[in-house]
Amino acid sequence: MSTVVFLEHHGDELLKSSLGVLSKAATLGDEVAGVVVGSNVRGLAEGAGKFGAAKVYVADDGQLEAPLPQPRVDVLAQLVRDQGVDTVLFANSVLAADVAAGLAARLDAGLNWDLVDLVQRDGKLVGKRPALQDTVYVDVGWTSEPRLALFRSGSFDPNETGGSAQVEDLPVSLEDFSTTARMVDQAHEESTGPSIEDADVIVAGGRGLGGPENFTLVEELAKALGGAVGATRAVVDAGWYPYAAQVGQTGKTVSPKLYIAAGISGAIQHKVGMQASGVIIAINKDPNAPIFEFSDLGVVADVHEVVPKLTELVRARKTS
Amino acid sequence: MKIAVCVKQVPEGTRRIDPETKRLDRSGEGALNPFDANAVEEALRLKDAGGAGEIVLVSMGPAKAQDALRKALAMGADRAVLVSDEGAAGADLVSTSAVLAKALERESAELILFGQQANDSDGAVLWAAVADRLRLPVVSQASEITHSDGKLTVKRQTEFGYDVIEAPTPAVIAVSDAINEPRYPSLKGIMGAKSKPQETVSLSDLGVDGAEPRTEVYALNDPPPRGESRKIDDDGNAAQAVLDFLLEKRLV
DSSP: OOEEEEOOEETTEEOHHHHHHHHHHHTTSSOEEEEEEESSOHHHHHHGGGGTOSEEEEEEOGGGOSOOHHHHHHHHHHHHHHHTOOEEEEEOOHHHHHHHHHHHHHHTOEEEEEESEEEEETTEEEEEEEETTTTEEEEEEESSSSEEEEEOTTSSOOOOOOOOOEEEEOOOOOOTGGGSSEEEEEEEOOOOSSOTTTOSEEEEEOGGGOSGGGHHHHHHHHHHHTOEEEEOHHHHHTTSSOGGGBBSTTSBOOOOSEEEEESOOOOHHHHHHHTTOSEEEEEESOTTOGGGGGOSEEEESOHHHHHHHHHHHHHHHHHO | OEEEEEEOEEEOSSOOBOTTTOSBOOOSOEEEOHHHHHHHHHHHHHHHHHSOOEEEEEEESOTTHHHHHHHHHHHTOOEEEEEOOGGGTTOOHHHHHHHHHHHHHTTOOSEEEEOSOOTTTOOOOHHHHHHHHHTOOEEEEEEEEEEETTEEEEEEEETTEEEEEEEESSEEEEEOTTSOOOOOOOHHHHHHHTTSOEEEEOTTTTTOOOOOOSEEEEEEEOOOOOOOOEEEEOSSOHHHHHHHHHHHTTOO
């Protein structure tokens, strides 16, 4: 088996979710390679050896600086063809999903997405995909090579095992149509305060809070629990809370030990960003809110009453 | 501007997987994938802004998917093309993208729109595969689209913030569900939809041999246990109940 993991980066860091997939792939037996695509990314490549890559391919070119999918498809397609790669793995993100699907079409290859695990069974690779709101786990496979797989973000933790990777440069030759989309502005909002991706406890607020002023309830509880504050896309779009706190498909994917959802209905957009959390507690006055379907404890109640009371109780306990 | 909107019929209500075929049971009532309504709405908005153009729906599915297409026609799309063929049942991403690309080639639209995902399979990748087959630029998670002089300016939302991306037409764009609030069809729209052209084409009409999937399903299993899920109503002691739960789980 010849496996390559697409290692996505942001700024000068490889994404944790990509490194998690790399660590997972390294446990499946054969040698695993990573691939880093960007501009001035050679330094990043060397660091991937610690997480299980025997080799890291690097496509380093000014044309690859912007995080756009199509030039990456060109690079990966050539890598798969030249090196006879039979398996390419991705950790899901807006960018990685587009790269994986473009590559599937280019190579006429099977892509299984939203996987949470990958195992070897009777010499075959089998992916695990939760379906129908995670009520069914589907075992999926591939009928031909190369096999492409896109994993849910946060499915695997990176495992630092030491070791160093051999770095190999890739030729960069791009298709005409791949460079017609151009990044004209990358207005990234940098996060301030504790990063919610590393927090053990997250208290998140949604529309059920009623207004931006009520985010203080969430902040107080987060503070009492020593955690960070999260928010849904709906409230970020409404300007109640900064984008850096957004949890969900187009925000952060988090997996804290404890996730408290206050006034959050549990739309799929939000769910995919937090469903890997250890313990989920939902407080919502709508008994039919979808969030209750994937909560460990569901509280049908008004957040404005329960959250401040809970904050008091937690504080009282800590000072007693 | 001529705009093609790729839409999908999804099963209405509770969904189940047929244990025999291991495919999603599509026998019941069908609905328009709700995320596709955002793409239809955006097409209508861009058509209004541009003053002229045609909106054609392109779909692949069983014959009765025409019902779901009629809902999008009632919103204001002009006509619909449905690729419906026994040979396409069980198609996966890569085979679906090949068929859709052929259907889209016939239309030569300047803009091809997708919704952000299908709510039945949670698939959120098809557009990039279609764009690659058509050799067109692609932008996903679009939360704003403007069009002028053959150029599209798209605001893309990612995990890290907003990007602004420019692409020439023709292009493929997948819109986020944050881009707009889809309109409800008016009574006039619903009545008018019945007389709008709805074409059904087969794979051979498109010159496609088959839709051979490259992925397969081996088995359906129960999800790993999540532990007992509890739900309580607030009887005035909810906060205490939550604290007790946190103590039990050693989280405080």
